[in-house]
Amino acid sequence: MVLAALLAPVLAPVPPNEMVYPAYAAPGPGGVLGADGLGRDMLSRVLHGMRYTLIITFAATTLAGAIGVSLAIASGLLKGWFDILVGRAFDILMSIPHIILALIVLAILGVSMTTLVFTMAVLQSSTYYRVTRPIAGDLSAMDYVEVARLRGERLGWNLFREIFPNMVPSLLAQYGLGLSSATLFISSLSFLGIGIQPPAADLGGLVRENALALSAGRFTPLVPAACIALFCLSVNGIADWLVSHFSERPES
Structure with missing residues (x-):
């Protein structure tokens, strides 16, 4: 599906906005999936639509x-007022229904691919924070992190060299769920x-x-x-496999 989305301009038989068939034409030699209500080729529309969906989904997630x-x-490393401030900010963000907040933001800022990506990213970031904050707190108390502090390592080192690599399995699982939820969210907004x-x-x-067309x-x-459902199922299956692969421990 990702390859089909990337190669949409090559694979699409006709331009996606070109009216070439009668309205709601049945699938046939002229169009594998038939035509929509304006006579545009549905295969071309689906390929380009998949491209928009996956670009926004991967970018936002x-x-x-x-x-x-x-x-x-x-927050796990600094604790104190920083942890409290960030935690309360995400509590407020999670207390507001995301679909309603997205409607308000997009109505104010206007709809564009950029605003869609940033709006979805901010809304989804609360889930990542809630999932990874307890893990980060546990890892920040480990001896190797304390040793890094004592030898004078900065925050960036502890973030990306000491703690982040040990969170990979959990993050892979969350990333798979995030891709699925982002796909459903952008599809809901477009619907x-x-x-x-x-x-x-x-x-x-x-x-x-x-x-x-159903009538x-x-x-x-x-x-x-079906493409939405297939992508969500596929990405979760891949994420589950990656989690089990990275979680394996060599036998002693």
Whole structure:
């Protein structure tokens, strides 16, 4: 799916916004998945929609992880007022329903790929913080971290050389869940009409655009919906395998 998204301009038979078939044309030689309500090729639309979805998903999840994990490790090392301030800030962020907060932010700032990525990253970072903060607290009390402090290592060294490598299995599991939740979140926003704006569309937007096709006996809305489900299942399966791989201990 990632390769198909990256190669969408090459794999798509026609430009995604070009009206080339009758509305809701059935799948056939002219179009593998048929056409949408405006006569645009659904295969081309799905490939480009997958590209938008995965770019936003990976960018937002990676940025969220960087924010949440960095603050969690820093809180575990510094403690005191910094830990309290960051913890209360994330408590406030988690107390507000994310979909409502996203609606407010996007209504104020406007919808663009940049605002979508940063809004989702900030909202998701609270989950990373809550998952990694207890782990960071436990690791920061380890002897090797105390030795690094005593020999004068700075915060950055302790963050990325002492604590972060020992959190990899937990972070891989959370990253897999984060990718799935980000995919569902951007799809939900697009289904509500505040995601990627027409004529472009991500997978959630394609479901919204083609909902009426079901009444015409077409299965076009099910294709992008199936892509969302398949991506979430696949990425969680890969994350589970990576966690088990990194968690293995050599036999003594």
